[in-house]
Amino acid sequence: xxxxxxxxxxxxxxxxxxxxxxxxxxxxxxxxxxxxxxxxxxxxxxxxxxxxxxxxxxxxxxxxxxxxxxxxxxxxxxxxxxxxxxxxxxxxxxxxxxxxxxxxxxxxxxxxxxxxxxxxxxxxxxxxxxxxxxxxxxxxxxxxxxxxxxxxxxxxxxxxxxxxxxxxxxxxxxxxxxxxxxxxxxxxxxxxxxxxxxxxxxxxxxxxxxxxxxxxxxxxxxxxxxxxxxxxxxxxxxxxxxxxxxxxxxxxxxxxxxx
Amino acid sequence: xxxxxxxxxxxxxxxxxxxxxxxxxxxxxxxxxxxxxxxxxxxxxxxxxxxxxxxxxxxxxxxxxxxxxxxxxxxxxxxxxxxxxxxxxxxxxxxxxxxxxxxxxxxxxxxxxxxxxxxxxxxxxxxxxxxxxxxxxxxxxxxxxxxxxxxxxxxxxxxxxxxxxxxxxxxxxxxxxxxxxxxxxxxxxxxxxxxxxxxxxxxxxxxxxxxxxxxxxxxxxxxxxxxxxxxxxxxxxxxxxxxxxxxxxxxxxxxxxxxxxxxxxxxxxxxxxxxxxxxxxxxxxxxxxxxxxxxxxxxxxxxxxxxxxxxxxxxxxxxxxxxxxxxxxxxxxxxxxxxxxxxxxxxxxxxxxxxxxxxxxxxxxxxxxxxxxxxxxxxxxxxxxxxxxxxxxxxxxxxxxxxx
Numbered sequence: 001x002x003x004x005x006x007x008x009x010x011x012x013x014x015x016x017x018x019x020x021x022x023x024x025x026x027x028x029x030x031x032x033x034x035x036x037x038x039x040x041x042x043x044x045x046x047x048x049x050x051x052x053x054x055x056x057x058x059x060x061x062x063x064x065x066x067x068x069x070x071x072x073x074x075x076x077x078x079x080x081x082x083x084x085x086x087x088x089x090x091x092x093x094x095x096x097x098x099x100x101x102x103x104x105x106x107x108x109x110x111x112x113x114x115x116x117x118x119x120x121x122x123x124x125x126x127x128x129x130x131x132x133x134x135x136x137x138x139x140x141x142x143x144x145x146x147x148x149x150x151x152x153x154x155x156x157x158x159x160x161x162x163x164x165x166x167x168x169x170x171x172x173x174x175x176x177x178x179x180x181x182x183x184x185x186x187x188x189x190x191x192x193x194x195x196x197x198x199x200x201x202x203x204x205x206x207x208x209x210x211x212x213x214x215x216x217x218x219x220x221x222x223x224x225x226x227x228x229x230x231x232x233x234x235x236x237x238x239x240x241x242x243x244x245x246x247x248x249x250x251x252x253x254x255x256x257x258x259x
Numbered sequence: 260x261x262x263x264x265x266x267x268x269x270x271x272x273x274x275x276x277x278x279x280x281x282x283x284x285x286x287x288x289x290x291x292x293x294x295x296x297x298x299x300x301x302x303x304x305x306x307x308x309x310x311x312x313x314x315x316x317x318x319x320x321x322x323x324x325x326x327x328x329x330x331x332x333x334x335x336x337x338x339x340x341x342x343x344x345x346x347x348x349x350x351x352x353x354x355x356x357x358x359x360x361x362x363x364x365x366x367x368x369x370x371x372x373x374x375x376x377x378x379x380x381x382x383x384x385x386x387x388x389x390x391x392x393x394x395x396x397x398x399x400x401x402x403x404x405x406x407x408x409x410x411x412x413x414x415x416x417x418x419x420x421x422x423x424x425x426x427x428x429x430x431x432x433x434x435x436x437x438x439x440x441x442x443x444x445x446x447x448x449x450x451x452x453x454x455x456x457x458x459x460x461x462x463x464x465x466x467x468x469x470x471x472x473x474x475x476x477x478x479x480x481x482x483x484x485x486x487x488x489x490x491x492x493x494x495x496x497x498x499x500x501x502x503x504x505x506x507x508x509x510x511x512x513x514x515x516x517x518x519x520x521x522x523x524x525x526x527x528x529x530x531x532x533x534x535x536x537x538x539x540x541x542x543x544x545x546x547x548x549x550x551x552x553x554x555x556x557x558x559x560x561x562x563x564x565x566x567x568x569x570x571x572x573x574x575x576x577x578x579x580x581x582x583x584x585x586x587x588x589x590x591x592x593x594x595x596x597x598x599x600x601x602x603x604x605x606x607x608x609x610x611x612x613x614x615x616x617x618x619x620x621x622x623x624x625x626x627x628x629x630x631x632x633x634x635x636x637x638x639x640x641x642x643x644x645x646x647x648x649x650x651x652x653x654x655x656x657x658x659x660x661x662x663x
Contacts, residue, residue, distance in 0.1 A: 049559065049560075050428060050559045050560040051428070051433065051434075051437045051545065051546070051560050053283070053284065053437055053440050053441060053444075053546070053547075054284040054286075054444070060427070064427070064428070067559065074557035074558075075557065075558070076557070098544070099282055099544050100282075100543045100544035100545065100552075100554070100558050100560070101557070101558040103276060103542075103543060103544055103549070103558070104541075104543055104554060104557070104558030105558065107275075125284045125285075126282045126283055126284055126544065126547070127282065128281055128282070128283070128285065128288070130281070131276075131280050131281070131282065133275070134275045148285075149284065149285045150285060151284075151285045151286040151288075153286070153289050153447075154285055154288065154289075155289065158285075158288060162285075173284075173285065173286060
């Protein structure tokens with residue numbers, strides 16, 4: 001089922017972000033299974049990268065740690081995990097990764113493999129719509145959605161271009177800057193959401209800085225869903241090396257948010 | 260499920276990336292558009308150009324001399340001309356760009372300048388320009404580089420800048436650039452990212468090339484006045500590529516001039532410890548642009564190595580990648596040891612102590628010139644002076660003086 005119709009059905013749509021291989025591939029795989037059972041509406045799988053320019057310190061540290069484990073945390077290993085998970089998990093699985101990992105893999109090869117392994121979508125924070133031509137072509141022919149980001153300061157002309165190119169949903173960044181938790185939450189996002197919706201009927205998920213149930217409810221009121229990364233990763237980081245505790249903390253927060 | 264092995268060879272011609280570009284998060288686009296507009300306007304702004312000219316002449320000390328290196332010429336059997344960027348204020352070519360961009364930032368109404376630095380030369384140049392123009396200055400520097408270039412860290416502080424140590428990744432130039440971009444994304448509005456090399460998202464590489472192209476323009480004119488010929492060879496060291504493109508820019512259309520880019524082979528091109536992205540890398544995306552890059556089999560950015568902090572970068576400017584693929588430029592690389600020895604050779608032969616970065620170009624000259632047929636006119640860019648490298652030189656005295 002396409003992401004746009006399968007994900008945004010619930011009143012409190014929550015899309016957690018987990019770093020692939022942090023602290024191990026088995027942990028990530030287990031966490032995704034559990035999160036799907038607990039009601040996550042889709043999962044973003046962050047592929048570790050050496051130089052994640054869009055990420056705040058919490059997610060960046062998880063990437064560095066995942067790369068240092070010595071396990072295979074490549075795009076290809078993540079696709080293999082997706083194909084294993086897809087036998088039992090029905091919610092969409094989406095990659096979030098630096099465009100270089102895909103450019104290096106080979107754009108056409110990646111989307112072909114992604115389609116074969118059951119990946120539903122991909123977010124590449126540093127791939128602007130103007131440079132996405134070949135990516136979009138191969139994504140489309142393999143049934144994979146490319147989810148583009150829009151920032152609150154993106155001008156209307158760019159928003160139009162991005163919305164026209166998007167499939168699946170739009171990832172709206174809650175505020176300027178990097179991923180990471182924030183005490184205050186930008187409440188001026190509704191006009192941006194409304195403008196996006198006036199161009200095309202496409203779901204809008206909001207990410208960056210969401211760290212409590214009130215944020216989740218607010219974001220679901222003005223848009224269609226919440227993407228939560230740093231807050232979950234911090235629970236894991238603070239619990240390690242106790243994997244069981246890490247999982248328990250993530251699940252209890254997810255369950256409470258979905259409640 | 261078919262068994263698939265991930266390899267670089269998965270790339271197909273259909274993947275179509277062009278060098279350069281703006282591979283950055285959406286958040287940066289308004290800032291990049293603002294920089295582009297400012298850059299477009301200063302090029303034809305006579306007031307700006309006059310102010311820049313005044314600063315370059317009387318603050319920086321331009322034009323820098325073109326020096327006929329008599330002793331080297333005699334030893335090597337060619338005519339060696341040295342473009343003395345080491346005689347600029349602050350000791351390297353970096354100040355050309357720092358003054359230009361800081362002036363541009365001032366015109367844009369920015370109050371806070373951020374920069375990355377490897378060897379510290381760009382950091383010092385930026386701190387200097389900021390002190391001159393009364394701008395707040397924050398410089399990101401890898402902790403490993405802060406250790407190697409402690410003197411430059413102190414100079415930046417003396418000039419009123421804040422130096423922020425970067426402990427991520429390899430703790431060198433690559434990580435300093437990443438941190439500077441993150442700062443920029445969090446502080447749009449009042450902050451201008453004064454990048455030091457021809458890297459980063461468009462239009463930044465082009466801006467740096469614009470301000471550095473004065474090197475080749477002057478050298479061409481000086482050589483013309485002196486001996487009324489074009490050089491046969493123009494040679495420069497390459498980290499990100501700013502001094503090289505600065506020298507090459509005005510000679511690109513002069514097809515008779517051979518352009519030589521000397522990269523850092525570190526501990527050897529057959530090891531993983533080098534910075535030779537043009538010579539040994541594959542195209543990829545780093546810091547907002549697509550260009551030659553040292554990367555792993557799975558697309559992780561490689562950790563570069565060079566004894567000279569200023570060359571210690573796994574990427575290279577898109578402009579040089581274009582020239583390489585067009586066959587217009589030849590890239591080559593020399594090892595740490597060869598650079599150290601060439602530093603000593605240049606110092607005792609010609610009475611100038613080059614920066615370890617520049618010593619790579621001298622190493623190429625010393626090794627290659629004797630093999631060239633006939634008598635060539637060789638133009639070498641002395642990108643910086645070696646004062647900052649005394650610590651490293653002293654630590655490597657055994658190699659330096661080894662077979663002298």
